[in-house]
Amino acid sequence: MKWGILGAAKIARTDLAPAMQVARETELVALATRERTRAAPFEALVPGLRVHCSYEALLDDPEIEAVYIPLPNHLHLDWSIRAAEAGKHVLCEKPIALHVSDIDALIATREATGKLIAEAFMVAHHPQWAVVRDLLAEGVIGPLEHVEGVFTYTNRDRANIRHSAEMGGGGLRDVGVYPCITTRLATGAEPDRLRADIRWQDGVDTFARVWADFPGFTLSFYCGMMQARRQHMLFHGQNGWIALSAPFNGVVYGDCVVEWPQGSDTCSRRFNNVNQYALMLENFARSARDGTPFPCPLEFSRGNQAMIDAIFASEDR
Numbered sequence: 001m002k003w004g005i006l007g008a009a010k011i012a013r014t015d016l017a018p019a020m021q022v023a024r025e026t027e028l029v030a031l032a033t034r035e036r037t038r039a040a041p042f043e044a045l046v047p048g049l050r051v052h053c054s055y056e057a058l059l060d061d062p063e064i065e066a067v068y069i070p071l072p073n074h075l076h077l078d079w080s081i082r083a084a085e086a087g088k089h090v091l092c093e094k095p096i097a098l099h100v101s102d103i104d105a106l107i108a109t110r111e112a113t114g115k116l117i118a119e120a121f122m123v124a125h126h127p128q129w130a131v132v133r134d135l136l137a138e139g140v141i142g143p144l145e146h147v148e149g150v151f152t153y154t155n156r157d158r159a160n161i162r163h164s165a166e167m168g169g170g171g172l173r174d175v176g177v178y179p180c181i182t183t184r185l186a187t188g189a190e191p192d193r194l195r196a197d198i199r200w201q202d203g204v205d206t207f208a209r210v211w212a213d214f215p216g217f218t219l220s221f222y223c224g225m226m227q228a229r230r231q232h233m234l235f236h237g238q239n240g241w242i243a244l245s246a247p248f249n250g251v252v253y254g255d256c257v258v259e260w261p262q263g264s265d266t267c268s269r270r271f272n273n274v275n276q277y278a279l280m281l282e283n284f285a286r287s288a289r290d291g292t293p294f295p296c297p298l299e300f301s302r303g304n305q306a307m308i309d310a311i312f313a314s315e316d317r
Helices: 010-022 036-045 055-059 073-085 100-113 127-137 171-187 276-290 298-316
Strands: 002-006 027-032 050-052 066-069 089-092 117-119 144-154 193-201 204-214 217-224 226-237 241-244 257-262 265-270
Touching: 002 010, 002 055, 010 027, 010 036, 010 276, 027 036, 027 055, 036 050, 050 055, 055 073, 066 073, 066 276, 073 089, 073 100, 089 276, 100 117, 100 298, 117 298, 127 171, 127 226, 127 241, 127 257, 144 171, 171 204, 171 217, 171 226, 171 298, 193 298, 204 226, 204 298
Parallel strands: 002 027, 002 066, 027 050, 066 089, 089 117, 144 217
Antiparallel strands: 144 226, 193 204, 204 217, 226 241, 241 257, 257 265
């Protein structure tokens, strides 16, 4: 599958473009950037890379089959629709939209164009989450009672787009989505009730504590973008627990280990050689070409956006 990248964002440079070099059935052929100098790292990675000076020019490129969109959050919806209507499959960074109604528009566009449109939640493709899902389904820890999570990092650059309310910034949309989606992914459940305590700065949430009631169990997590870096997820059952040391971006954050007790021992699985971005690209190519179910379809993304919308609404009340 021949790819074009719409914008020279950091995540494209450090994660997706390198993953395109190792993923099967995947080739990066073009980049669109309005600042020509920002193309240099991509050209060093892919000799002969075509560089378009506008996003429209990339969408007009007949060789490109699929577009990856890492633009600022408030541009995701519009350019995802425009790319699909231009005949390209679309993989867009999270959040693919800012409101649940926007995802309804994306689903309608997908159906009208016949093009795959999906949100780039790489965790949905990581095998550690399949292990967690299987352990829960097998009842290894007994009935699940509570899930706890954390995802924080440090970004105090006020000029950064994550600190812009107009661009859809904030910690919940950036990292709070991960405890939400992995809990839903592992359990197959949806929340009944949510409440939150959110710390705001210039219209942007910089720290949030969230509590959610699911059928049969509860979830609590905190997230933020101005704290020391930390991530963790724990699933606590009546007879045991499952802990993930690097649940969201293993290897980059630290050793990627899933642990759970078994009798007097502790079992563990390590996943330090997994490139979840490459797996996502391979799954995307298969789904676009032969209809293989994509692990994170828009319908699943819609559920996550509904959860984020409800978190904001509960805090407002």
